[in-house]
Amino acid sequence: MxxxxxxxxxxxxxxxxxxxxxxxxxxxxxxxxxxxxxxxxxxxxxxxxxxxxxxxxxxxxxxxxxxxxxxxxxxxxxxxxxxxxxxxxxxxxxxxxxxxxxxxxxxxxxxxxxxxxxxxxxxxxxxxxRARTVYASKDRVTDKAITYEGLADPKWKGKICTRSFQHQYNIALVAAFIVKHGEAKTEEWLRGVKANLAKRPSGGDRDVAKDILAGVCDIGLGNQYYVGLMREGQNADQKKWGEAINVILPTFENGGTHxxxxxxxxxxxxxxxxxxxxxxxxxxxxxxxxxxxxxxxxxxxxxxxxxNKLVASFGDLKPDSMTVAELAKMRGKAAELVDKVGVDR
CATH class of the missing domain: 3.40.190.10 (Periplasmic binding protein-like II)
Structure with missing residues (x-):
């Protein structure tokens, strides 16, 4: 190509x-x-x-x-x-x-x-x-599989980076979590994820890879296509960010990838x-x-x-069975929960 x-x-x-x-x-x-x-x-x-x-x-x-x-x-x-x-x-x-x-x-x-x-x-x-994936440090993370629920596991305390949870990409993920588990469990999950953050949510998905390379965090949330744009683009710094991470296709427990x-x-x-x-x-x-x-x-x-061959190297994508229309209905509630928990604060 x-x-x-x-x-x-x-x-x-x-x-x-x-x-x-x-x-x-x-x-x-x-x-x-x-x-x-x-x-x-x-x-x-x-x-x-x-x-x-x-x-x-x-x-x-x-x-x-x-x-x-x-x-x-x-x-x-x-x-x-x-x-x-x-x-x-x-x-x-x-x-x-x-x-x-x-x-x-x-x-x-x-x-x-x-x-x-x-x-x-x-x-x-x-x-x-587009899949909401996990970027993981090649040097410090040996996990080959991670669930979205597992992002709230205390094992990741102080080790997660992400862009704002009020950004549309993360709101969609939270909405999907509500579809899967309901509001109460989603709120509990958000509190667990917040407790595991290495820093206040900021920047974009590329910045997550940048922070992982810098040792600020070990894993983070990001869409899969940014990795291709970083690794095969012309920006030398972004190439380094992209090469510093593995891409894991997370799944919901008993489900597929968001x-x-x-x-x-x-x-x-x-x-x-x-x-x-x-x-x-x-x-x-x-x-x-x-x-x-x-x-x-x-x-x-x-x-x-x-x-694309690079994207294929991340593994076989198995989309969750929920319809995109289902998660669309939960976006407003997702934004309310993110604000209630104060994930971005």
């Missing part, structure tokens, strides 16, 4: 030629689809270009890290947005809660995306999967609905799914697509 950072830079450059950033086409235009996304444009540019070649439909993309769902709601019936592509079930559910999503029933999407990774009413569809998603929403007032449906369906084709695997080190949502 080509150097990942080179490919990513090339895709970013290609975006300028295949998408218009910041200026969507008029709603009356034919043969276009307008995408709002807070995902790095380089992940999609090659796929969008191939979609245009295959269909003749031009893709106009607007990229912003924050506020896209609110923007679509503010634009109302005049919004040019056809598709919102975003990360984390929290942001997908936000689009639903803001009333900017419309149902999409597609036989192709139903065939390509397992039911647990689709909204029951078709209001969002996952495009890729999974979050990136996904797509068909907007309520999509002016180019037919083209938008075609694009979302195209994103689940084998060609598009391989981009998620090879460029961003994510797990393809479509079964049968090969996983």
């Amino acid at each position: 080509p150097n990942a950072s080179f490919v990513r830079r090339s895709l970013l450059a290609a975006l300028a030629g295949c998408a218009m950033l910041g200026a969507a086409a008029p709603a009356s235009a034919q043969g276009v689809v307008n995408v709002y996304t807070n995902r790095e444009p380089g992940l999609y540019s090659a796929t969008l270009d191939e979609f245009t070649k295959a269909t003749g439909i031009k893709v106009n993309a607007i990229f912003s890290e924050q506020g896209l769902a609110e923007r679509i709601r503010a634009e109302g019936a005049n919004s040019p947005a056809d598709v919102l592509i975003t990360v984390d079930i929290g942001r997908l559910q936000e689009a639903v809660d803001l009333g900017i999503a419309q149902p999409l029933q597609s036989k192709e999407l139903q065939q390509n995306i397992p039911a647990q990774f689709r909204d029951p009413d078709g209001l969002w569809h996952a495009l890729s999967l 999974i979050n998603v990136s996904g797509a929403v068909l907007t309520k007032n999509a002016p180019n609905r037919e083209n938008a449906v075609k694009l979302i369906e195209y994103m689940t084709t084998p060609e598009a799914q391989r981009v998620f695997a090879d460029i961003n080190y994510e797990y393809p949502v479509r079964p049968g697509i090969p996983v």
